[in-house]
Ligand code: UDP
């Protein structure tokens with residue numbers, strides 16, 4: 001049941017984005033005004049900024065924007081909860097006030113000019129529209145190769161992902177509601193969204209460089225994100241450990257035969273190196289296996305704790321009056 005003049009909320013998670021925000025906001029609000037003027041979206045549409053516990057002037061800037069622009073709404077999280085959680089907080093706040101959401105990063109590396117196309121696809125009956133990068137010229141060589149490896153590995157492990165799609169997407173109200181039903185703490189939103197099962201489509205764009213400021217995803221966060229993505233959606237690593245275990249067992253049997261033959265031929269001392277070698281190999285295998293199993297046990301632990309995902313401090317322009 002699509003609406004021809006839907007209310008659009010553009011959800012923008014911001015963590016220490018004081019350099020990028022003013023420029024990003026002026027481009028987003030210009031686009032918003034154009035879309036409203038063209039009758040593509042309703043007058044109630046908003047730009048919703050989520051301050052993910054920034055330590056710089058991001059919240060002051062958002063406050064300033066909200067006081068001079070009535071189309072700005074905001075949520076401030078009490079502490080830094082991470083990109084995925086900040087996005088969930090924004091979507092949860094938006095869903096009560098809108099028909100569709102578009103999530104986009106504050107640095108506008110994703111081309112905002114395809115948002116009208118996304119809205120068109122929604123009107124054609126899609127619940128989810130993915131923004132997909134055509135190429136990644138402007139990302140560093142390192143980012144491009146590591147991201148490429150990540151997507152490839154995910155596919156190998158049987159996790160559905162859309163290549164070169166980050167968290168730039170349109171979601172209808174009911175798609176967001178369904179997403180919010182996923183209560184897991186180890187969030188990999190782009191993996192869940194595909195599982196929702198609603199009708200989807202893609203729009204394509206070229207990714208540009210950050211407008212200002214630097215990436216808030218250092219290698220450490222990127223690694224964590226990749227590990228979360230894999231272990232939240234796939235148990236294949238555990239099966240791989242099992243297969244390696246079987247292989248080691250076969251090698252151990254061959255070793256045994258070798259050592260026994262050496263013993264009966266009176267060359268026992270020469271069997272010693274191979275024996276000590278296998279002890280080390282098996283030890284290494286047990287440690288690796290424990291590490292991977294520990295990863296899953298750790299996940300069970302955090303899910304069982306069932307902590308709140310974030311804690312909202314203040315909101316602007318979201319009261320129903
Ligand atoms: N972000 C956030 N919380 C964090 C880290 C990042 O809300 O802990 C936001 C950030 O402000 C940006 C988006 O997530 O809007 C993506 O971050 P960034 O552009 O630095 O990632 P990259 O494009 O380098 O992968």
Ligand code: MG
Nearest residue numbers: 105107109210
């Ligand atoms: Mg970015």
